[in-house]
Each structure stands twice: as C-alpha cells, then as structure tokens.
Amino acid sequence: MKVWKVDNYCIGPSEDSPYDTTAETLAQVLNQYEKAGASIKEIIEIEKGNFRIIYTVDDVEHFTENFCK
Numbered sequence: 001m002k003v004w005k006v007d008n009y010c011i012g013p014s015e016d017s018p019y020d021t022t023a024e025t026l027a028q029v030l031n032q033y034e035k036a037g038a039s040i041k042e043i044i045e046i047e048k049g050n051f052r053i054i055y056t057v058d059d060v061e062h063f064t065e066n067f068c069k
Helices: 024-034
Strands: 002-008 040-047 051-059
Touching: 024 040, 024 051
Parallel strands: none
Antiparallel strands: 002 051, 040 051
16 A cells, blocks of 8 residues: 655755755655655755655565664
8 A cells, every 4th residue: 555655845955055065965855765665755955955745655664764863
C-alpha cells in the first residue's frame, strides 16, 4: 500500500557562506530519499531555502521518516 508523506527542510546556506550551496544540498537530500525507496512527487520552495518534499513510500515500516535531519 502506498502512503503519502510530507517532510520540510531548511536547506539554504548559512548567512556567512560565500557560496549558495542550496542546489547541491537539495540534490543530496533527494538522492537519499530515492535510495531509501521513496517516490518523490513534488518539491515546493515555501520561501528561500525552505523546501517541502511530498513523496510516497510502499513499505512504511522500513522507511525512516525525515532521515536527513
């Protein structure tokens, strides 16, 4: 049975960072979701650096929620 889930992440760079690493960090987070068996349905940037990831999983018992914290 597929289950819909939603996680929120603050991925933006720190204020003193000379480079914006948001895209690279987001790619790493999404890669971890896919490796864990999640099917990402949508990514919404709520505000600068804050993302909402909407996804489905088939095996809820073996999927660790918000494992990128």
